[in-house]
Amino acid sequence: MKLNFTTYFDKNYLSKFINLKSSLDQFNIEYEFYILCLDNFVLDFFKKRKFSNIKIISLEEVENKYDELKSIKNEREIIEYYFTLSPFLPRYIFEEKKINQVVYIDTDYYFFNNPSKFIRESYYSSIAIIRQHASLKYGKFNVGLLLFNFNYSETHEIIIKWSKQCINKCSDKVTNDSYADQKYLDTWINELKHIRVYEPEYTSLAPWDANILIEKNIKKMISFHFHALKLNENYYVTGFHNYSKKNTRFIIKNIYEPYIKNLRLIEQKYKLKSNSLRDNRKFKIGRLIIFLRNLKSKLKKLIYSDRYNYPV
Secondary structure (H helix, E strand, C coil), X not given: CXXXXXXXXXXXXXXXXXXXXXXXXXXXXXXXXXXXXXXXXHHHHHHHCCCCCEEEEEHHHHHHHCHHHHHHHCCCCHHHHXXXXXXXXXXXXXXXXXXXXXXXXXXCEEECCCCHHHHHHHCCCCEEEEECCCCHHHCCEEEEEEEEECCCHHHHHHHHHHHHHHHHCCCCCCCCCCCCCCHHHHHHHHHCCCCEEECHHHXXXXXXXXXXXXXXXXXXXXXXXXXXXXXXXXXXXXXXXXXXXXXXXXXXXXXXXXXXXXXXXXXXXXXXXXXXXXXXXXXXXXXHHHHHHHHHHHHHHHHCCCCEECCC
16 A cells, blocks of 8 residues: 655755665565655656656646635745645645655654554554653643544544634744644543544654653654754764753764764755755744844853764
């Protein structure tokens, strides 16, 4: 049975997507990857090159189907508009491509073990989500890996509700009732009869998880979320400092170095560079928020020594 994946990204995350795809290609998996191209660079990149298992979708296609996206596009920061797209992508895959079972995954993931069994088990649920052991202000569940089964009517219903919520509000700023596209997931556990919740140690670990939890489950985790990883010219930052902790040599050697080696080879091959859009702001209040956020981050980066030389 073919597995269906979907994600979205612009040129800043293109190399990370190729790295994600390469991790899937390690395993004997029959799959299709539906990519929402957020800019012409990504669209042209895949039109010019033959990548197996790739189906491209232009941003224009999705915006033409859902007019409400156009109405709020210019009112939001670019990163906030991208967050707003999250519910619309699986919805589009179901409504337009007639695909009932699809896995949404952020591009900065990487599979360390074959995900087939985990994904197929999730198809006995309407939606499968992963618990997030970070501050509750960011939400109880992580939006980075979500498994949708539209054979259950409640899946389509909750996606439509999530779409409306993100159109109404999808800010990168934490508030009491929302955070980007993510905090809306908190209520799903009570709203859905057939939802399944997975623990991260058996599915997807991330920088916000306790170091001891990561180290203990390094061999059996299915994937790792390289959230907040930044590559600079002569060094990289893992993002662990954001969660007030140091990384460990064991985690660096077994998780980060293999990922980064492959990512840098990809960037050299295709002349790409990974970047973060979070610092790119149109509005004054957004630029102020980013200035203060980066100031805090720089201090924590020094305190927790979150700077590493590239693996040889």
